[in-house]
Amino acid sequence: MSSQRLFAAVLPPEPAADELAGAVAPLHRLPGAVNLRWTARAGWHYTLAFLGEVGEELLPELYTRLERAAHRTEPFPLRVHGGGRFDGRALWAGAAGGLDTLRLLAERAHAAARRSGVPMEEHRRYTPHLTLARSRVPTDLTPYTAALEGFEGRHWEAGELSLVRSELPVGGVPGQQPRYEVVRAWPLGR
Known part of the structure; x- marks a missing residue:
């Protein structure tokens, strides 16, 4: 059985x-910035639950439970x-706004994965962050x-729960980034 490296997330709009x-652009000019591995824009997301390697056999149940979690969250x-x-x-960017709902969605995504048979670590207090x-x-x-x-981004409506596959870079290529692909996404609310 093959598996995929997955996580549930909320993605910021363009x-x-x-x-x-x-x-972030000016931060690249600060002393020591060249020693940091900067996350490519394609990798910007608020992780809700990291699932790790998930076997194909668990995906149908996982999809059903994540869809339910999305529908139960406005x-x-x-x-x-x-x-x-x-x-x-x-280093990360934080979040403001409906953080209670974001934390609730994180708890629901974590529980959906666990109930689908994904071995999950104990759920810790959720800190919303975008690496x-x-x-x-x-x-x-x-x-x-x-x-x-002092950074204050514009307000937007988080309206979707995304299940994202990450493919780690093959070793040996300096600066190569993980690749992210949205496998499924479910609208929030009814």
Whole structure:
């Protein structure tokens, strides 16, 4: 049986991604920016639940349960807002707006995967974030988070739950990014 590396996510619309790209561009000129692995724009998303490798046999049940999770969750306002970091290894843009609904959707996506037979790690408190860059070694990301602190993106309506496949790059090619493909997407609400 083959498997796919999957995660559930909310994807920002093009205008929101355009704004964020404008805010991120100057960060590439900060000292040490060349040592970070910057996430390509195609990889910008708010992960709800990371499923890991999922066997093909689990997909029909997973699709049904994720669709149910989407239908039970009303569309909600969202915007890219500010920035933060996980230790010195990941720089991210935050979110503002309907965060309670975003967290609820994350819980529902996590439960849908678990009930479909996907072995899920224990669900931790959800921190909405869109990864902008990673570092292999601990790095002082303070100048980057300071530069993003005042960023207020436009409001948009999160209206879809996406199941995304990620294909990791084959080793040996410097700077190569994972490839992301939306496998299925379900509208939120009825």
